[in-house]
Amino acid sequence: MSPIRPTSCVGAPGSPGAVPAVKFLEYLPMSDLAPTFLELGADPDIARALAESGIERAFPIQAMTLPLALDGKDLIGQAKTGTGKTLGFGIPLLQRVTPDSTPGATPQALVVVPTRELCVQVAGDLEQAGSHRGIRVLSVYGGRAYEPQIETLARGVEVVVGTPGRLIDLAQRKALDLSRVRVLVLDEADEMLDMGFLPDVERIVAQLPAVRQTMLFSATMPGQIVALARRYMTQPTHIRASEPGDDRATVDAIEQHVWRAHPLDKVELLARVLQADGRGLTMVFTRTKRKAQKIADDLTERGFAVASVHGDLGQGAREQALRAFRNGKVDVLVATDVAARGIDVDGVTHVINYECPDDEKTYLHRIGRTGRAGASGVAVTLVDWEDVARWQMIDKILGLPFKDPLETYSTSDHVYTGLGIPKDVTGRLAKSQRTREGLQAEQIEDLGETGRKPKPQRSGDRDQGGRSRQRRSSGGDRSTSGAKPAETTADKPRSANRRRRRTKRGGSTTAPAAE
Numbered sequence: 001m002s003p004i005r006p007t008s009c010v011g012a013p014g015s016p017g018a019v020p021a022v023k024f025l026e027y028l029p030m031s032d033l034a035p036t037f038l039e040l041g042a043d044p045d046i047a048r049a050l051a052e053s054g055i056e057r058a059f060p061i062q063a064m065t066l067p068l069a070l071d072g073k074d075l076i077g078q079a080k081t082g083t084g085k086t087l088g089f090g091i092p093l094l095q096r097v098t099p100d101s102t103p104g105a106t107p108q109a110l111v112v113v114p115t116r117e118l119c120v121q122v123a124g125d126l127e128q129a130g131s132h133r134g135i136r137v138l139s140v141y142g143g144r145a146y147e148p149q150i151e152t153l154a155r156g157v158e159v160v161v162g163t164p165g166r167l168i169d170l171a172q173r174k175a176l177d178l179s180r181v182r183v184l185v186l187d188e189a190d191e192m193l194d195m196g197f198l199p200d201v202e203r204i205v206a207q208l209p210a211v212r213q214t215m216l217f218s219a220t221m222p223g224q225i226v227a228l229a230r231r232y233m234t235q236p237t238h239i240r241a242s243e244p245g246d247d248r249a250t251v252d253a254i255e256q257h258v259w260r261a262h263p264l265d266k267v268e269l270l271a272r273v274l275q276a277d278g279r280g281l282t283m284v285f286t287r288t289k290r291k292a293q294k295i296a297d298d299l300t301e302r303g304f305a306v307a308s309v310h311g312d313l314g315q316g317a318r319e320q321a322l323r324a325f326r327n328g329k330v331d332v333l334v335a336t337d338v339a340a341r342g343i344d345v346d347g348v349t350h351v352i353n354y355e356c357p358d359d360e361k362t363y364l365h366r367i368g369r370t371g372r373a374g375a376s377g378v379a380v381t382l383v384d385w386e387d388v389a390r391w392q393m394i395d396k397i398l399g400l401p402f403k404d405p406l407e408t409y410s411t412s413d414h415v416y417t418g419l420g421i422p423k424d425v426t427g428r429l430a431k432s433q434r435t436r437e438g439l440q441a442e443q444i445e446d447l448g449e450t451g452r453k454p455k456p457q458r459s460g461d462r463d464q465g466g467r468s469r470q471r472r473s474s475g476g477d478r479s480t481s482g483a484k485p486a487e488t489t490a491d492k493p494r495s496a497n498r499r500r501r502r503t504k505r506g507g508s509t510t511a512p513a514a515e
Contacts, residue, residue, distance in 0.1 A: 036056055040066040043095050044133035050087070052070040053128060059084040060241035066091060069215060074236040074285025076229055077217040085127050085240065086344075086366045089185045094130040096183050096213065097158045101134075105156035107176070112164060112204060114191045115338055116141040116315065117322060122187060123161040135159060138345060140166045140176075152177040164200035166191070171207060178207045189218045190361075191224050198228075205232055219368070220361060254379050255372040255440060256392070256400070257407035257418060261382040265356040266354065267298050271427040273352060273380055274304060279421030280349035281325065284334045285366045295354060303429035305330040305436030316444050324442035331436055337362060345369070351379045356387035360397045371460040378419070380407075443446045 034057040035509070037047045050056065058066065061079035068075055068261035069092030089111075098106045111126070113119045130137065140149050140162035146169070153160075154174050159177070160167075168175035184205070186192065192201060197264035214233045220226065229236050261269055274282060286292045289310040296308035307330045325333045331430050334354075348370045352489050357363040363381075370377025382404045383391045395403050408415060416423055 026323055035063055036410075037066075037091065041070050042066065042091050043133070046091055046094055046129055050130045055087070058087075061085055061239070061299045062088045062091075062495075064189040064241055065089065065215075068237055068239070069213075069490060070095060072096070072213050074214045074229075074233040075216075075217065076221065076225070076233075076236050078221045078239065079219065079241040085187070085217045085219075086122055087129065088120075089187070090126050090129055090218055092213075092215075093159065093183050093185060094126065094133065094135055097130075099134045099136055100156065100158060103156055104154060105158070106346050107138075107157055107178065108180055109159045109185075110167075110178060110181045110204075110208070111159070111161040111185040112167065112192070113161060113279045114163065114195055114197060115188075116143060116163060117309070117318070117338065118188065119161055119163055120319070120322075121344060126159055126161065130159075137161065140170060142166050144172070146170070146175075146453050158244040164204060165193050167204055168200055171204075178204070179209065181208050182212055184208055184212055184214045186214075187218075187227075189216050189228065190222055191218070191335060192219050193222075193224050193228075199315050219365065230340045241435060251435045253369055253376045255377070256367070256379045256381070256402070258381045258383060258400075258405045259400035259415075260385065260388065260393075260405040263384060265409050266382055268427040269382070269408070269415070270295070270352060270354065271299065271302050271429075272415065272421055272425055273306070273350075273419060274299070275421055275425045275429065275433075276350070277422075278349065278377075280331065281328070281347045282332050282352065283348060283366075284332060284352045284354050285357075286334065286336055287358070289336055290337050291355070292334045296456040299332060299334070300429060303431070303434050304332050305434070305438050306332045307332060307439045309333060309335040311339065315318045320367065320442050321439065325444065329437040329441045330439055338364070349377055351377065353379070353381040356381065356383045356391050357394065358390070358393045361400070363394050366453075373478040380419075382408075466484065 019287040036057050037050060037055075038044065040058055040063060042050075059079075060083065061077055063086050064097050069089065077085055079085055083385075093109045093111070100108075107465070111122055113122055119139050119141045123137050127135075136157040138149070138152050138157045138161070138386075139161045140160060142163060142165055149166075149170065153170070160169075166175065171178065186201065192198065214236070216225065216229060216233070216236070221240075226238075231237075259269075270284065284295060285324040286295060289312045292308050292310040293312065296306045299306045307324050309318050309321050314323070316347075321330075321333065322345075325331045328347075351367050351370045353363070353366055357366060364391060367377075367379040370379065379393070388405065391405060392403055406414065411429065415421060
């Protein structure tokens with residue numbers, strides 16, 4: 001097993017005006033075989049559940065965090081995106097939780113995440129890992145009805161994963177009791193700070209017991225995170241899993257292409273890149289919601305199996321798109337940066353930045369959707385003429401060799417040779433290659449945003465965006481067993497079908513004469 005090396009220590013307990021110490025540990029990967037979770041002290045039931053999913057050996061961040069976290073220590077975990085931070089805090093969290101079948105049992109562990117999509121993913125990972133221990137995990141986030149979440153909390157859960165806003169709402173409704181929480185995890189903490197969730201996080205932490213274990217995980221670690229740790233953690237250990245000399249958070253396994261493209265040619269260029277040799281699932285990122293939907297519509301018209309995820313879609317449509325993408329019913333997901341954080345989908349081979357990211361952190365989080373867990377991947381970034389200066393700033397900060405992006409069009413030779421695209425492809429997918437089922441093959445879930453019971457819906461009543469279409473019927477085919485059949489228009493006299501009006505004339509009400 002690779003060594004653990006302390007690099008520095010900040011603070012000194014007991015000294016005048018001292019803040020809680022933050023110990024910095026760095027993991028140095030070596031060629032030794034990675035340890036198993038059992039060797040690191042994981043519960044056999046948890047290890048067995050992970051083995052059933054093909055997960056047996058730990059990644060560096062997991063090997064570093066488990067011994068300390070299982071001991072109840074506060075820690076800050078930092079590692080590249082896609083290196084297994086969820087299990088780094090998930091296994092210790094699940095082992096510190098005691099299964100409690102008592103009705104109304106309050107949560108013993110709380111995980112706070114910045115986005116709805118990440119909430120669903122983390123809750124799913126924890127539920128799978130704790131399945132053999134009988135641990136109940138609940139995800140709470142906006143866009144869903146309150147009633148099902150309140151009912152589940154009333155029945156009792158051991159672990160709650162939630163977004164800050166919904167957690168505060170449930171606590172204010174007295175539906176969520178945080179007084180027994182023993183473990184607090186802040187996942188993607190820097191993103192929560194960037195999104196302005198710091199006041200909400202402080203309100204949540206104020207409701208927790210003072211004596212607890214706190215773990216904070218993120219891909220990047222700005223100074224604000226260390227300040228947050230000093231306020232809410234007790235002598236935390238800062239764990240950074242990285243290779244010697246690899247201070248940049250880029251993933252070396254990702255093959256990167258940066259091209260300067262013309263806006264009027266981008267869709268055509270994108271359509272040809274999507275026909276690259278060996279392309280699997282692909283994520284396309286944009287800066288705006290309107291652009292994401294327009295690209296999805298354009299690619300659908302060109303024959304690609306596409307789904308989109310952005311803020312203008314309802315929560316049901318967003319989850320439908322992600323399910324279809326994970327299940328392979330669509331192989332292209334167009335998204336804004338709401339999907340760039342923490343979403344882990346197996347088989348993503350290509351990431352395409354349709355527009356230049358705003359900064360280096362956004363770039364890293366976007367391309368980090370591929371090349372995960374040691375796999376390889378391809379990232380293509382299309383830079384508009386007016387965004388060259390922004391890209392050069394990103395390139396300089398990350399030390400990339402793409403200061404001057406190569407001018408590129410859909411007919412440029414290097415597009416075909418660099419990505420292995422057949423020379424005879426066009427901007428439309430050949431009919432013989434349109435083998436995916438498409439978004440419509442994935443059922444959209446009625447989340448009951450209004451709190452009502454979901455209504456049965458017939459097939460074909462959905463448009464391509466996953467939104468329900470209400471249909472009007474003149475009767476017939478709506479009767480159920482034992483119910484009186486609906487009366488059709490042919491069974492009624494003509495006069496009964498006319499809408500009767502009442503008009504006021506001279507202060508009196510009269511009805512029009514029947515024909």
